[in-house]
Amino acid sequence: xxxxxxxxxxxxxxxxxxxxxxxxxxxxxxxxxxxxxxxxxxxxxxxxxxxxxxxxxxxxxxxxxxxxxxxxxxxxxxxxxxxxxxxxxxxxxxxxxxxxxxxxxxxxxxxxxxxxxxxxxxxxxxxxxxxxxxxxxxxxxxxxxxxxxxxxxxxxxxxxxxxxxxxxxxxxxxxxxxxxxxxxxxxxxxxxxxxxxxxxxxxxxxxxxxxxxxxxxxxxxxxxxxxxxxxxxxxxxxxxxxxxxxxxxxxxxxxxxxxxxxxxxxxxxxxxxxxxxxxxxxxxxxxxxxxxxxxxxxxxxxxxxxxxxxxxxxxxxxxxxxxxxxxxxxxxxxxxxxxxxxxxxxxxxxxxxxxxxxxxxxxxxxxxxxxxxxxxxxxxxxxxxxxxxxxxxxxxxxxxxxxxxxxxxxxxxxxxxxxxxxxxxxxxxxxxxxxxxxxxxxxxxxxxxxxxxxxxxxxxxxxxxxxxxxxxxxxxxxxxxxxxxxxxxxxxxxxxxxxxxxxxxxxxxxxxxxxxxxxxxxxxxxxxxxxxxxxxxxxxxxxxxxxxxxxxxxxxxxxxxxxxxxxxxxxxxxxxxxxxxxxxxxxxxxxxxxxxxxxxxxxxxxxxxxxxxxxxxxxxxxxxxxxxxxxxxxxxxxxxxxxxxxxxxxxxxxxxxxxxxxxxxxxxxxxxxxxxxxxxxxxxxxxxxxxxxxxxxxxxxxxxxxxxxxxxxxxxxxxxxxxxxxxxx
Numbered sequence: 001x002x003x004x005x006x007x008x009x010x011x012x013x014x015x016x017x018x019x020x021x022x023x024x025x026x027x028x029x030x031x032x033x034x035x036x037x038x039x040x041x042x043x044x045x046x047x048x049x050x051x052x053x054x055x056x057x058x059x060x061x062x063x064x065x066x067x068x069x070x071x072x073x074x075x076x077x078x079x080x081x082x083x084x085x086x087x088x089x090x091x092x093x094x095x096x097x098x099x100x101x102x103x104x105x106x107x108x109x110x111x112x113x114x115x116x117x118x119x120x121x122x123x124x125x126x127x128x129x130x131x132x133x134x135x136x137x138x139x140x141x142x143x144x145x146x147x148x149x150x151x152x153x154x155x156x157x158x159x160x161x162x163x164x165x166x167x168x169x170x171x172x173x174x175x176x177x178x179x180x181x182x183x184x185x186x187x188x189x190x191x192x193x194x195x196x197x198x199x200x201x202x203x204x205x206x207x208x209x210x211x212x213x214x215x216x217x218x219x220x221x222x223x224x225x226x227x228x229x230x231x232x233x234x235x236x237x238x239x240x241x242x243x244x245x246x247x248x249x250x251x252x253x254x255x256x257x258x259x260x261x262x263x264x265x266x267x268x269x270x271x272x273x274x275x276x277x278x279x280x281x282x283x284x285x286x287x288x289x290x291x292x293x294x295x296x297x298x299x300x301x302x303x304x305x306x307x308x309x310x311x312x313x314x315x316x317x318x319x320x321x322x323x324x325x326x327x328x329x330x331x332x333x334x335x336x337x338x339x340x341x342x343x344x345x346x347x348x349x350x351x352x353x354x355x356x357x358x359x360x361x362x363x364x365x366x367x368x369x370x371x372x373x374x375x376x377x378x379x380x381x382x383x384x385x386x387x388x389x390x391x392x393x394x395x396x397x398x399x400x401x402x403x404x405x406x407x408x409x410x411x412x413x414x415x416x417x418x419x420x421x422x423x424x425x426x427x428x429x430x431x432x433x434x435x436x437x438x439x440x441x442x443x444x445x446x447x448x449x450x451x452x453x454x455x456x457x458x459x460x461x462x463x464x465x466x467x468x469x470x471x472x473x474x475x476x477x478x479x480x481x482x483x484x485x486x487x488x489x490x491x492x493x494x495x496x497x498x499x500x501x502x503x504x505x506x507x508x509x510x511x512x513x514x515x516x517x518x519x520x521x522x523x524x525x526x527x528x529x530x531x532x533x534x535x536x537x538x539x540x541x542x543x544x545x546x547x548x549x550x551x552x553x554x555x556x557x558x559x560x561x562x563x564x565x566x567x568x569x570x571x572x573x574x575x576x577x578x579x580x581x582x583x584x585x586x587x588x589x590x591x592x593x594x595x596x597x598x599x600x601x602x603x604x605x606x607x608x609x610x611x612x613x614x615x616x617x618x619x620x621x622x623x624x625x626x627x628x629x630x631x632x633x634x635x636x637x638x639x640x641x642x643x644x645x646x647x648x649x650x651x652x653x654x655x656x657x658x659x660x661x662x663x664x665x666x667x668x669x670x671x672x673x674x675x676x677x678x679x680x681x682x683x684x685x686x687x688x689x690x691x692x693x694x695x696x697x698x699x700x701x702x703x704x705x706x707x708x709x710x711x712x713x714x715x716x717x718x719x720x721x722x723x724x725x726x727x728x729x
Contacts, residue, residue, distance in 0.1 A: 061126055062247055063323050069251045073320050074337045076258035077477025078311050079344045081161060081470050085441040087309070087345040088285075088352040090301055092432075095292035096285055100346075102293060102302040107342060110580050111306040113572040114537060116334035117544060118312065122321030123330050124556055128485030129315035132322075133540070137547045142636030143539050144485050146532060147315035149629050151481040153528035154314070156505055157521045158478065159239065160512040161439075162471040163231035165464050167211060168443065170231075172460035179206035180451045199607035203448040208602045211443070215515040217601050218523075218618055222515025229513045233506060238472065240502040243479050244495050247323055250476045257469040257476075264466035265347050271459070272354030277364075277428070281357015282350060284432045300587045303580065304530075309341055313533040313540070316477030319484035326560055352441070353432075359449035360431035367426035368403045374423060375406065383421070388413050400426060439518075442467060522599045523614070527622040531592070532629035534585045538578065539633065545573050597622060 064070040091099045125132045130144030171178050182197035182205060197205035208214050215222040242250045272278045292298060311317055321330065372395045378384040388409055393402050407425060411418050446463065453459045482501060487494050512520050544553055550573060558564045597619060600609040614622065638644070 061323065063325070064247060064251060067328075069254060070320065070324060071333065071336065072254040072258040073247070073251060073476070074317065074333065075340050076254050076473025077316050077320065077480075078309060078337055078341045079258075079261070079470065080474035081442075081467065082305070082309060083341070083345045084348045084352070084467070084470065085439075087305060088349040089441065090305055091349050092285060092353070094295075094298040094301060095289040096287050098288035098290050098293040099298065099302065102299050103306065104342070106299070106303045106306045106580070107338060109572065110303065110577050111310055112334055112338045113569055113577050114312050114541070115310045115317065115338055116331060116569065117540070117573060118317040119321045119330040119334050120553075120557055120560070121544060122318035123324045123326060123328055124560060126322045126326070128322060128488045129318050129481060130485035131488045132318055133543055134489075136543050139637050139640040140539060140543045140547065140633075141640070142633035143536055143543065144315065145632035145636065146536050146630055147313060148482050148485055149632060150529050150532050150536070151314050151316070151478050152501075152505070153524060153625060153629060155475065155478045155482070156509050157512055157524040157528075158471065159235045159475060159505070160228075160232055160509060160517070160521055162235040162238075162468055162475065163228055163513070164211065164439070164443065165467040165471060166231045166234055167227060168447070169461065169464035169468060172457055172464060175457050177447075177451055177456055177460055178210070179203045179447055180456075196604055196607045201444075201448065203444045203451070205607075207439070207443045207447075209604075212518055213515050214518055214602050216603055217612060218516055218519040218599065219615055220516055224510065225513050225515055225517070228517070229510065232509055232513050236502045236506045236509075239475050239479060240498060242472070242476060243483065243502075244498045246483070246494050247320075247480075250480070254473070254476070257473045260469050261466045261473075262344070262347075264462050265344075265351050267462065268351045268459070269347065269354065271453070272351060272358065275354070275358040275453075277357045277359075277361025278354035279357065280361065280428055281353040281355070281432060284357070284429060285349060285353040296587075300584065300591070303584045304588070307534070307537070307584070308529075309345070310338060311474075311477060313536040314478060315481030315485060319480040320477065322484065322488075327562065329561055331557075331561060331565060352446070355446060355449045356432065357428075358452070359445065360428050362452055363431050364400055364426050364428045367424060368398060368400050371407075371423050371426060372398050372403060374421075375410070378421060384410065384414070400428070519599045519601065523618065523622060524625065528625040528629060530588060531585070531626055534581065534588060535630055535633070538581045538585065541573065541578050541581065545578075550574055 064073075091097075121132050121136075125135050127135060128144065129147040130141065133143040134141035179202050182193045182202045184191050185194050194205065196209060200208075212228070213222070213225050242253050307313075321333075324330070375384065376395055379386060379389070389406060390402075390409075393406060398406075403426060407423060410421070410423065414421065447460070450456050450459050450463065479498070479501065483494060483498055486492065486497060511517060514520075544550070550570060554565065554570060596611075596613060598611055598613040601612045602608075603610050
């Protein structure tokens with residue numbers, strides 16, 4: 001460029017302005033919002049421009065009908081089946097009430113800050129997970145694709161659990177409940193109880209044999225279970241119909257699916273507190289075991305539960321938040337939803353242990369009755385002396401306290417021969433110490449307790465309908481984490497994509513409704529999400545804090561919220577949360593390495609579970625799940641790093657729709673502002689490379705100086721063109 005370039009520069013600037021005026025004159029006269037736009041020439045060299053802020057894309061993006069609808073959607077996504085059958089188990093296992101202390105501390109350290117971060121980036125950039133992380137840095141665009149892959153893996157087996165709940169729901173409309181008694185088997189000579197059921201229990205038999213018809217190993221597929229296949233199809237139809245219109249359809253369903261579980265939990269809590277033994281269960285639950293709280297394993301499990309309870313890394317939080325207005329107070333939302341999630345877990349824990357306390361009391365009464373009969377037989381046979389029995393003891397109506405008194409006396413007197421007597425200590429605490437979680441809690445322990453409820457079919461219907469709604473709320477967020485990024489990136493029709501996604505997921509999900517399907521559910525639950533999601537969230541934290549810049553991000557938050565967030569978040573995001581996440585990742589890898597990879601198989605002959613190691617092909621599947629989930633991150637990084645995709649072709653340009661027109665942002669065209677106006681390629685028009693950025697500023701919008709990265713913020717190409725595909729890559 002010549003040294004005396006002011007004249008040339010002025011001529012080119014005039015040419016730019018005149019060309020844009022010609023383009024504006026061709027616009028539809030009714031487009032008043034577009035007429036108010038003006039072209040600004042930035043004098044600051046290589047100044048980044050926020051291409052999103054103030055654009056008309058915000059006006060065209062779907063939005064929530066109300067703040068309540070949005071909060072219910074986030075609550076429905078974060079509050080899921082884990083709150084009902086995982087948190088109570090962890091609480092009981094890791095010190096009772098003392099477990100709440102590390103959980104609350106970790107909720108404040110990693111839960112709320114990272115949840116706030118995902119809400120903020122989704123609301124700020126107004127894109128799904130792919131668009132958000134590609135916006136911040138194209139080299140980290142694989143984070144969004146990894147989130148989509150994990151969401152798909154989780155959706156495959158999570159909807160199977162909804163299918164199981166639908167099956168039990170459909171079987172609850174009969175009295176007595178079908179899992180109330182063991183079935184009888186008739187042959188030519190006599191009738192007897194089903195041996196498999198007699199060795200276990202009625203609810204255990206119904207779950208493994210009637211519902212799942214489970215095989216004895218992972219390798220023995222046994223064919224499809226047609227009952228569960230129909231239920232899985234029904235579950236996917238429900239999800240598809242609810243999601244086909246996006247938040248316009250799923251948002252309305254949230255009013256029921258998010259609120260109904262709370263109605264059921266409160267009803268169960270009131271009913272449970274009126275049952276005999278419920279207070280024993282709650283007392284056992286919240287009796288703190290402080291010595292256990294100091295163990296590292298407790299903190300690791302608490303951190304894992306906080307992480308997954310809020311749905312971090314799935315992309316659903318970002319997707320839901322992207323439909324908000326930019327001035328929404330996402331900080332308030334993060335704190336509110338996090339504590340709603342926590343108190344829901346506590347409420348579910350109260351319900352579970354009130355009911356389990358009732359169940360333990362019934363089992364304890366049976367134990368007292370059976371062992372009292374043994375003592376009477378021993379007294380009649382002369383093996384025990386009547387003198388050792390206190391005079392106030394009446395075996396026909398003996399209480400648990402009286403039995404334990406007699407038991408202790410016999411144990412002291414007959415110390416050497418005591419084991420041969422076959423007496424058992426009937427302690428309600430021993431029954432409550434038998435920790436159960438997951439399907440064992442929902443489909444075995446809880447169902448058994450409900451058989452003793454008055455009007456048990458009603459409570460069974462309510463319970464499994466609650467599980468269905470809890471599952472659907474989480475499924476809506478999970479599917480939104482898949483659909484929204486793809487629609488934003490590739491501009492496919494949401495209805496078509498939703499139907500295709502649900503169909504593909506249903507057919508792949510048939511592996512979970514084989515007779516061996518429960519083992520595949522365990523495999524996917526253990527290996528498809530844990531490590532990949534931890535890596536995803538660590539990279540999210542790095543992308544925002546290191547790549548985008550924490551100071552820049554704090555300024556964006558101030559602009560969105562209208563006030564500066566607390567410096568607490570600054571230090572959590574920059575130092576504490578990454579450190580805790582890395583520690584959790586290392587601890588999870590160590591735990592996975594120390595735990596033998598395998599599953600609990602149900603053996604029909606013994607009517608017991610037996611641990612089996614995964615076969616070689618099963619180990620390959622487990623490793624493949626983790627690799628495929630995180631593989632998009634290095635692939636996209638290498639593609640971007642090595643420039644394997646020609647950005648100048650326009651195939652990776654960011655395209656957004658505005659009333660039938662296209663606002664297209666070319667990529668990687670630095671130093672060629674004149675070609676943006678004339679529609680010529682850099683090779684066709686020599687560029688003086690002024691180092692200036694041309695962008696459109698919306699009237700009434702503040703001028704911003706932020707951009708996703710160095711490849712963006714160059715300018716806009718305005719054209720009256722038919723619909724074209726969009727890619728945020």
